[in-house]
Amino acid sequence: DSRGYHYLSRPVASKLVSIATAAGQLLAFRLRANPTKRLGRGAEKNARKRIGLYTEAEQLAWLARKGEQHGFRVLQAQVSRDDKIVNERAIQRDGKEHKLELLSIQFDGVLQVTDPDPLIKAVHSGVGSGKAFGFGLLSLAPAR
Numbered sequence: 001d002s003r004g005y006h007y008l009s010r011p012v013a014s015k016l017v018s019i020a021t022a023a024g025q026l027l028a029f030r031l032r033a034n035p036t037k038r039l040g041r042g043a044e045k046n047a048r049k050r051i052g053l054y055t056e057a058e059q060l061a062w063l064a065r066k067g068e069q070h071g072f073r074v075l076q077a078q079v080s081r082d083d084k085i086v087n088e089r090a091i092q093r094d095g096k097e098h099k100l101e102l103l104s105i106q107f108d109g110v111l112q113v114t115d116p117d118p119l120i121k122a123v124h125s126g127v128g129s130g131k132a133f134g135f136g137l138l139s140l141a142p143a144r
Contacts, residue, residue, distance in 0.1 A: 019123060019140060021116040026075070026143040031107040034130030035062040050129060052103040062128075063107055070122035070138075071115035080106040102130055110143050 021027070035058070036050040053059050056079050067074050082104035113119055126136025 019120060021113050021119055021140075023113055023116060025113045027072075027111055027113065028141045028143045029072075029107070029109060029111050030139040031063070031127060032135055032137050033063075033066075033105050033107065033128045034102050034133070034135040035059045035105055036103075036129050037062075052101065054103065059105055059107075066127050067111065069118070070127060071113065071118035071120075072111040072122075073114050075110045075112055077107050077109035080108070082106065102133055102135070104135070 035053040037053060039049045039051055053062055059079050060074075060077060063077060064074055123138050123140060125131075127138050128136050130136065
């Protein structure tokens with residue numbers, strides 16, 4: 001609109017949810033995530049393999065990178081760790097069964113909007129890996 005706000009309106013269940021964001025705006029956030037990094041580069045066999053980030057410093061650095069990609073800057077964040085989700089035979093590839101381990105982290109804090117469009121897309125599409133397993137949900141609320 002004329003004040004620089006960007007809007008996302010989507011039907012959720014039977015209720016319409018609207019989000020108005022503007023560059024510089026402060027918002028409280030919650031993100032349930034599976035912070036990971038890829039091993040290797042290029043054509044290496046393990047280039048696709050993801051490993052979990054287990055230290056709080058690595059997790060906060062991951063969150064800062066995702067913020068840059070998705071139109072926000074993290075001003076304050078608290079990290080809460082849940083148990084690992086483990087399924088011994090979750091993936092079948094090359095005739096073998098592979099174990100799946102997902103680390104569940106919840107980030108709570110305050111962010112500043114730097115670019116509203118990618119932030120709105122992140123709310124709609126999710127952040128990070130593991131979205132098929134329920135990770136990546138970014139929730140926003142007015143900052144207090």
